[in-house]
């Protein structure tokens with residue numbers, strides 16, 4: 001479908017959205033105009049930019065959205081309707097070489113009926129697209145149709161175990177039944193709200209921490225096509241939410257909660273079968289450390305063993321604990337294990353200072369003058385060995401910011417050095433002075449051609465304080481140890497995502513894409529120059545979207 005060559009969609013206007021009244025006999029009366037408010041208990045209709053320009057019925061998400069929107073920043077407010085698509089007016093110039101679709105996934109719906117969820121990570125997944133071609137931009141968003149989302153809408157309540165939400169049980173027997181289902185994974189969510197990746201075979205998959213939450217979507221229509229059913233018998237219920245995906249492979253970690261350890265597995269494009277590269281046994285602790293992400297180098301997989309560990313008892317609880325499904329075990333220490341990708345052998349296993357990270361940035365091999373690998377360098381967004389950021393991401397905290405209190409816990413670019421000479425200890429230092437980026441640091445991306453290789457630049461969210469959430473887009477120069485920061489008062493930017501210019505020879509030759517949720521309820525897509533970090537274009541959305549987590553790039557063939 002070439003949705004950009006449509007007749008009838010004016011280049012410098014939003015495509016029209018039409019409100020529908022919906023009566024009991026399903027007769028609809030169209031009223032032209034833009035969506036301003038969802039109608040009470042009603043349905044909205046969106047003119048989706050398709051060659052047929054068929055209107056699509058779009059349920060608005062409830063009656064209370066308007067009230068919520070007035071009180072809260074749009075970043076932490078449920079998306080107002082299930083889907084929308086249209087062309088955006090572009091201010092500035094989108095480079096003509098930028099051809100393809102940026103997809104961003106994240107939790108975007110935090111209530112069912114009048115029940116409000118607790119935590120940012122509980123929200124039902126909202127997928128956003130920005131389709132670039134010939135300097136023009138079509139945007140859209142759509143709810144991912146996970147079983148968890150569909151069941152919640154149908155039954156008007158939470159039906160699966162989310163990050164902090166669990167189903168409310170009618171009686172004790174229902175609770176016991178649900179616990180039984182926990183062991184088979186049946187009661188765990190498939191709400192794929194964390195990231196989205198394009199596999200080497202072209203399939204686009206949305207992910208979360210449960211294996212069952214690997215959902216294949218259509219990057220054009222954003223339709224949910226079905227579950228990626230892994231055909232192997234590796235079992236387990238959870239995996240890393242951030243596999244390493246290239247055109248050649250899909251690598252991930254499967255934590256083993258019974259005999260604490262991790263399987264390192266690899267899946268080839270065109271298959272659904274993960275094969276085991278090797279196993280890492282935990283050095284310590286009652287359970288493996290949380291592996292939301294992990295880094296690789298050209299020849300090695302680095303398996304982190306954080307003191308923030310999975311906790312089976314917390315999985316069973318009906319009420320969340322301060323660290324949700326996890327527990328802090330400083331006594332069990334922290335380790336990094338290095339596995340050879342080709343042989344599955346562990347070539348280093350070192351104790352490192354205590355750390356907390358959700359997102360590794362990159363890793364590479366350090367060589368001596370004879371080309372021998374002497375150490376692995378692994379960089380991450382490190383939260384100063386303090387897991388309180390998880391609590392800070394409760395919706396109540398995110399929604400109650402007064403603009404004055406400086407509530408965001410400090411973070412930095414943590415740089416691990418893992419010696420490969422058999423030494424038992426690794427180092428952890430700051431890669432640059434954290435004040436360079438306001439002591440906020442998360443949601444990172446790099447030039448994908450530098451994956452696993454020595455690199456210089458990373459893009460991430462930093463902080464302009466006082467703040468309660470990362471509020472800058474930051475370009476990190478890890479050689480000069482300097483940062484450039486983009487900031488707009490009251491705006492919440494999502495992960496800056498780097499797209500390289502085809503044919504580029506410089507690492508930072510490309511653009512950085514982010515979606516901005518504004519204080520006044522609006523929102524826009526933003527393009528920064530990857531090198532100068534200056535704005536090159538922005539395009540206003542018809543309404544602000546909730547905050548989102550991670551993205552990927554699907555180039556136009």
Ligand SMILES: CC1=C(/C=C/C(C)=C/C=C/C(C)=C/C=C/C=C(C)/C=C/C=O)C(C)(C)CCC1
Pocket residue numbers: 121161162163164188189194208209210238292315325358389441442443469470549
């Ligand atoms: C771990 C288990 C589960 C679910 C876990 C989920 C949905 C985790 C999501 C984690 C995310 C989105 C982490 C993002 C971190 C971002 C940060 C720290 C940003 C900081 C900004 O400053 C269940 C599936 C519920 C059950 C099994 C265990």
Ligand SMILES: [Fe+2]
Pocket residue numbers: 194241242292358359549550
């Ligand atoms: Fe993540």
